Amino acid sequence: MFLRILYNAREFHRIREDTRFYAMKLVPALKKAFVRMGERLRDEGIIDDSLDIYYLKLDEIKSIQRWPPPENMGADLRAVALARKRKMKSLSSKPFVDPRLLLVISRRDNIEGALVTGIPASPGIAVGTVKIVRDASEFHKLRHGDILVAPFTTPAWTPLFRVAAAVVTDTGGPLSHAALTAREYGIPAVVGTGLATKVLKDGMRVRVDGYRGAVYKA
Template identity: 40%
Template sequence: MRFFLDGSTGAGADPHERQRRAAARRAEATAAVRARLDPLRRAVFDRLLAAAQAAAPVREDALADVGLGWPLIRRMLRELGRRLVAAGAIGAAEDVHWLRAAELRELVRAWDAGGRSLPDHGAAVADRRALWRGRRRVAPPQMLPHSTWLRMFDSMMPAPSSTQAGPVLRGVPASAGSVTGPARVVAGPADFARFVPGDVLVATITTPAWTPLFARAAAVVTDIGGPLSHGSIVAREYGIPAVLGTGVATRRIADGERVHVDGGAGTVTLLDEPAGVVDAAPGGTGRAAASVASVAAGLAAAAAAAAVVGAVVGAVAWWRRR
């Protein structure tokens, strides 16, 4: 909304027009599906569709409501950090975020008891920062805990191999459409100011705090995610292409590099990659094979999600009938 009201940039589309187009597409898709169903299946479809449309907003509303308290908590922690700096416990107010809960409670108790010279936690903060920087370079596992018996579900997870090579990256086709543009690798809110209209948003993962960028993005590409994750849902709402769960996007795509995103096929082509590089990723050597592999991955992920939802619904129904 802010981008739209700031008419000087032309960065934001009219939200009312976007909603009108989305509603028209929804009505068209609904009519097409209902026309192919017999009366019994049509009745079941109508009931499930109504339930989905009523329940889907709850997820985004819940996440937004949880986030309402963050600004107040951050202000409180910044003030606490400022006092800990004055007492010599940490080097900068922002370092308060690297303290463990037990350490913070101990320091607060000492402060409340009148102590104004507290133990120095600077070395611990520095070690944790270094560990965090190292872990950021590691591809996260598909699920936790990463036990042996859970590995049988790896084939159902959306992200492909984390060692993709070649100019074509494969992921989950999350929102249809294709676009070519410059990639903007965004690590977090500190990078939001670098994002300009027409950039392809490349990130590890997105959360509701990233939603304003979708109004300016030409497409979305992430390391982590599937058909039901935040980036997929918002990209479809905004009508922009999205490929999620590549596993390697933030490591393989350079900031400013031109990329072609095909949200229907689930592929991201690195246009500045040397032409002689051979795509060594498993699952095929050409675009058609990439399409089949990506679609299959998307269907497998959707089937897994549907199975989980079905199990939860069944458990709730059984519990209510007890």
């Protein structure tokens, strides 16, 4: 037992930093398969749009394995998918965590003149133009020397840190992706502000103080 645990510790420690890569490795193949299934279900009139398959649970998809499908199955699944799609759209602008809770944790003492405050996650001071980036579809907005302002960041966002002069996020703490990556790239970071993407606007000139955890108008 001990030797097996020791072997696993030695082997799996080497891929600790690559866990996201291995976890996501099958996603493209799975997505391709689900898209194809969605197209077939759409062609058979069971769902309205091929991408509606993502609003169905695996058990519901498996229920269609019998062909022809049970009577009214198409109508039932179509209604389920549309209901979930509407629900997701209604929640698209709502945060998963009440911003007021984040502010209780991350707000610094009143800092005179600060537009937003948060956790000082990476030291340094930078001045630049705000670019609000909410997801991968907006990565193209960032230019060299801009201030990256985002709800959060993940490993997929890492290339942006080579371009940004500083990063400011709504969520996160000292060990969040934004904080760790900013320190690795040597740029200032203020995280856990709770409302940076709402207070700051595209085109604003700001000064990010990574020592105090504050963002000022430049």
